[in-house]
Amino acid sequence: MDPVLRIREYQRDRVNFVLENVDLAMANSLRRVMMADLPTVAIDLVVVEANTTVLPDEFIVHRLGMVPLVSTNCDAAIRYTRDCNCEGESCEFCSMILTLHVKCNESITMDVTSNHLELQPHPEKGIEEAGEEPVRRTENFGLPVGKNDPDVDPILICKIRKGQELKVKCQVKKGIAKEHAKWSPCSAVAFEYDPHNKLRHTSYWYETDEKAEWPLGENAREEEPSREDELFDFNAKPNKFYFDVETDGSLGAQEVVMKVCDTFASSENVADERST
Amino acid sequence: MPDSERTHRQPTFSTLEREKLFKFPPKQGSSYKILNEFVAPHIESFNALFDDSGLPSGDGNGKGLLSLGLEDIGERVIFDSTGKDTDAWGNRMRLWIDSVSISRPMVPDRNKYVKDRRVFPSETRERLASYRGRMSIKLCWTDPSGQRQEVTKDCGLAPIMVRSVRCNLRSMSSSELVKHNEEAEEFGGYFVINGNERLIRYLILPRRNHVISLLRPSFVNRGPSYTQYGVQIRCVRPDQTSCTNTLHYLANGSAMFRFSWRKQEYVIPIMLILKALVGASDKEIFEGIMMQDYDNTFLTGRVELLLRSYKMFTMRTGEQALEYLGEKFRVVLGMAEDMSNSAVGALLIRKLILVHIENPREKYRMLLFMLRKLYSLVNGTCCADNPDSPQHQEVLLPGQLYGMIIKERLEEILNAIRTFINVDIRNGSNVDFNDSLDLQQASGFTIVAEKLNWQRYISHFRCIHRGAFFAELKTTTVRKLLPEAWGFLCPVHTPDGSPCGLLNHLARTCRIVTAPLTVAHIPALLAKHGMSEPFSSCIDGRTNLCVQLDGHVIGWASPAVARQLATNLRIWKTESKNEIPMDLEIGMVPPSIGGQYPGLFLFSSRSRMMRPVKYLLNGRDDSIGPFEQVYMDISCTPEEIETGVSTHVEHNPTNFLSILANLTPFSDFNQSPRNIYQCQMGKQTMGTPSTALKHRTDNKLYRLQTGQSPVVRPALHNTYAMDAFPNGTNAVVAVISYTGYDMEDAMILNKSAHERGFAYGTVYKSQIIDLKDMKGASKTGAPTLHFGLGPEVKLHSGENENSCLKFLDWDGLPYIGTRLNSGDPIAAYVDDVTRRTKFVKYKGDEMAYVDEVRLIGEETGDAELQKVHITLRITRSPVIGDKFSSRHGQKGVCSQKWPAIDMPFSESGMQPDVIINPHAFPSRMTIGMLVESMAGKAGAMHGLAQDATPFKFSEQDTAVNYFGEQLKAAGYNYYGNEPMYSGITGQEFAADIYLGVVYYQRLRHMVLDKFQVRTTGPVDPITRQPVKGRKRAGGIRFGEMERDALIAHGTSFLLQDRLMNCSDYSTAWVCRTCGSLISLGYEDISLGEVFAAGSRKPTGPGGEYCRTCRAAAEQEDELERKALETGQQPLHPQGSLSVAISSQNVLGRSSKGGDLDVVAVPYVFRYLCAELASMGIAVSLEIQ
Known part of the structure; x- marks a missing residue:
């Protein structure tokens, strides 16, 4: 049987789907790839030009790194610096420049947020055979998620008072979450199979009554509970997997799932080619 | 804290409230009042030194301890004759100190630039100076014509306690404190010495003015016929200095009176003193001791022997005895030459014998009481008192020690002047006076108040030490936790190891009385209610109990009357009738067979520990002390009250715990040693030391950048401002044996959690550069070294600029934010003589950032910059080998940072931040941690701040049920288990996993400070073997035992390699x-x-x-x-x-x-x- 992916619920940054007719290994790989192998962009290098806030440089830099940046179509829109012709010099094709310059001149406590991050034209135009990357970028690629969107609260970076200033220059790089958690597009991936424990992979600990003490989740509705007289099928394999993917906004939920599927399709091909 | 003050708890984190309090500290009063209350003994005892202390004066005249001390010192008399002519002494000069005053810390008058002359503690700290005020004395003397002359003399600077009556921060509100660069919660109670905060620790002393019976085998060694029996009283003068008197029982039935004077001990037969005091006849003494108990042959025999033993002195009248004493002690006391022998004898009695009593007749009565107690002890009708029990203890307060030292110094000054003049006159020898303070130690009174984190800092002010003398004692009896300590000393909060049981902490509600009370009317009041007056001669000692007030015999009463008096007093004091003060301690010791010596002992003096409980008889708040508590029936909870038995009930069952012990969540579920460990580890946590970090100059500060408020917290968490100084992080914890890297208390950290900032910390270190200490500095006159870069460095600016310009500005000081590696220049100065620039190097091993550069000037404000203080910031993100702990004494080191995708996960996609091994639980029995895990999970799901106060649950209403229901409501398993999946294979684990939220602390012990490894390196110049010591890049000794192990193992090549090839x-x-x-x-x-x-x-x-x-x-x-x-x-x-x-x-x-x-x-x-x-x-x- 062919694998079936059935989407139960879909929002911009969240998707709930059921994957059927695949191996457990396959389903788990899907989960792992979603968590750690999808490239996104994030602030990777910060030059602190002025910091008179109460927070130390490295702490602000860390916070900047954690800001999710829009990474739509990351594969085509930007290169890894290590793959770039600029040889680690970081050019237009493998990096972007964000700046932040906020100074408080009034007697208030001012919030420095991700909205203050501005995209700057890259000074290094790169060398030879100009790539197409910059052209493929969407309008807000590399900008903080939710910037200029009145419905989304910006991310607080620090608070400053009168006379304090923060001026930084950030380099945005492409990367994957295996390297650092900031490049992970997903905040959590829920994963479940066999809600009724028919396969007896697990044993529920209970005091008096297993059924009464273990609440059934939403996914239990999708499957029939085992009947009293049903014999245990020890050959059965998990076949139906329930996913719930939530992203931090850098990639849309749709893109995450599509890209994962693409990745698998391409790697399968690779595997097929190798085997033949 | 009485019931009414306790606020009703809401299950909220009150984040906004706290934020508002932090942003806008109150203009009136302080943000957390309770913090000022718990240091009150420190500050009030210091205030009591001065005449304008603001404390209630009680019976006294309101004079400060310093003035009282001066009264006690009295005057010195000097004669100007050369001493050849014995009859003529020459002119008589009296010399005395009229008054002493200590001013607030001020900028010296030499400084002509300041606008505000007041000095504030923050400035003192930042300048690495001491917070001191000028002390001056008024010295008076009489000239040959008898006219009084006086001169005011400056005595230098004396340390001032922060927020005391002499401090410039006195009674400032939180917002004013913030303006003066202090914490909003600053409560003072310490001194600033060379930039460090030091405080005088409470010290346990024997209870004053109370006779305790002792059984000490070592007494036998004092001389022939001495026995192990004795009674002792520590008498305290009005100026709070004390003098201990001991009465020894001799095998021949008589008694010897012992006291010490200037480190020398003296013994006098008790009869001599009894005679000298009031000139009592033998019959009077006999009747006084016997008290009509003529059938008691033991007593009659001893008293007879006592009286007989005096016959050898052949002195009959009191005057004769006084003269005899005066003659013997004339030289020792060193009083004026023209004093008569009997005057010297009277002085001896006034100054050294039962000094808490003025009147000789009362002293006589007290001595008789001591004798009776002594005989009763020997007889076996009463038992020996335990001097290690808090019942017979009180506290030496910082201000009192301070006063004692100043008094001693003043006396020294006076004696020195006299000696000096005498030396001038006679050209005699020098005298070295050093009065002992009647304490068992001469040093180790003060400690540095480390601001490692808030918990450690506040517990400094509550710690109480038994005395350095006891630390060396081989016996462990002094360290025992006694039931008498209940409610006064915390049973949990004591360090394990050498100071265990000696260094205790006061229970949360324990107060220390610091002001004198009004009690002068009590004897008359009691007499009105049936007490016999002390002077009546026909009191039967068998049927009457002694009534004492602060070591004065105020009367006698039969046991029934005494009991009634005690009850009356308690009702009066709780209902504030008859002006009976609340802090009066009513110790009713009932008659018993072989128990404690009976009597009604009232205490109103200072330095006593007291604690609030509820009096059941009238439902009022009562304040009780450790002496009376022993004879009370106090139930812990209202449910436990037994009618007819219980007299009191605790306001709160957790009141017997110290502040820190109270902060351990669900501590009643844990095995008690684990709570002890948590009290230690809470104090070693990397937390938030201060909110005024910019103004701190501590040697080393640890800071947790990502502190959180715990989801699970006891009710007192907010009361003690714990949220203002967060101490840890809420972590998702799975109890599972997953990779093998969690064996033996190791814990696995989620790599992604770490990357997102879990337990990220910073260390602040100080480096002080003082050009005066540098080579080539001139010790006197104008400085020859100047901060800055010399011309030879400046010349090179441009394309080939000096590498130091990356770090230093033209003024020779580093840029703020500069990254420094070992060996980089941190400052530069120019030597006038050589005209060369010299660099000060950064010597640490780790990379550091310059956080702050402080220019420290002179007090006069006109000197050139010679000293800078540089704060360096070292980042310490958690690494493998760093130590973490939960709040239940469960510590462990991080063994791996495991990739998030390989971590186990739950069905909802939750991944643990921390994995710990299930083996951490069975032997340690920290059920509190399991409960916290459940409570934390439920609290996180429902958005509740969970109450973790101990003793809130019972067998009928269990914690598991309470939190289990909450978990169930959130869709989880009732017991907090969850099915989890392997991150690697995606397969469900065979067992379900205990997953919850636990507050984790990062401890300050980090591998980066501890690791010691070397291949080759420095060697000893003589032996050429590797040196030892981590600081010197040395090796760890491969010793004989290790050698034996390798020999036994047969690995001779390894042995050769270690001991020969890699060594010397x-x-x-x-x-x-x-x-x-x-x-x-x-x-x-x-x-x-x-x-x-x-x-x-x-x-x-x-x-x-x-x-x-x-x-x-x-x-x-x-x-x-x-x-x-x-x-x-x-x-x-x-x-x-x-x-x-x-x-x-x-x-x-x-x-x-x-x-x-x-x-x-x-x-x-x-x-x-x-x-x-x-x-x-x-x-x-x-x-x-």
């Missing part, structure tokens, strides 16, 4: 002839001088030869030559060195010292041979 491998020439290692000589063959000398002497390949053997050979040659010349047989020299060598190795004389070999030996062996040679021992090696 060396090669040495050894002479094959004599076997000596140390007789190597060397000829430079290449120069060819040997040939020039004629025949070539035998050497090794490089020109080496053995000096001993060559000399011997040459001598032999010489002898042979001489023999050939004279035709005689050659004489062999005696005592050849070859004795030690077996004959087979002697290859003949042909080598003549040239036969050497290279051997590999440890260098220390060569050194040993040289050392042995210096003692005339030759070491000879056999070479094969």
